[in-house]
Amino acid sequence: MATVSQAASRAPLRYSNVAVTLHWTIVVLLLTQVWLGFTFADMPRGPARMEYFTWHKTVGATILLLTLVRLGYRLANPAPPYPPEMPHWRRTAAVWSHRLLYTLLIVLPLTGLIAVSGHSSGWFTPLVGNIPLPVVPGINEATGEISGDVHVFLVWSTIALLVIHIGAALYEQFGTKTGVAYRMPPFRARDGERAVIAQGSAAEIDATRL
């Protein structure tokens, strides 16, 4: 049986199926959420706007929940190593932009919730199917308004960071020798070789699959 280090030296290594599923699910929800947000914000007040807004709250709460799950999973399961030929500065940039993305995906929905809390008289705000989402207690209207402005600012910050993230992934995949985006399938290794799962401590990696 190959050892992890022997096998790892010849096989490209990628995130686990759990991490990949969470990543692409959040991508789809985020795109939907940005569309929902800009759509409801431009609509005249009325039942149709309310329905879009209820979906906006629901998708936002789901993104927050999935991001917390993803962060917990990521902290418990170290990421697969970068290829040795990837320069140090680009690894550092990748690590910090990913940390910033996690932060934004948590703080952005929370600022939305605080904005809603400023206008809420009860303990809950309704999601789709009347699922009750607890509001943040003790938020007055003025604080809610400020949080709404911060929310919009963070929306644009997130979009800017996503453009950088996607640009960097495409550059690493197609513009450099590392092609490191294969760590997140369906990107493939540069020679088309299928990358193997290598997330988790070395002891958890099933060396027989390498």
Ligand code: HEM
């Ligand atoms: C990752 C999650 C979220 C994203 C990407 C997002 C995105 C957006 C976008 C694109 C807008 C329109 C901005 C504009 O008017 O230019 C918006 C507005 C808004 N969103 Fe979210 N949102 C998220 C989560 C939430 C959540 C969880 C809530 C509430 C529970 C919420 C409440 C609001 C409110 C109240 C506004 C109006 C803000 C204002 O104009 O003052 N959002 N959001």
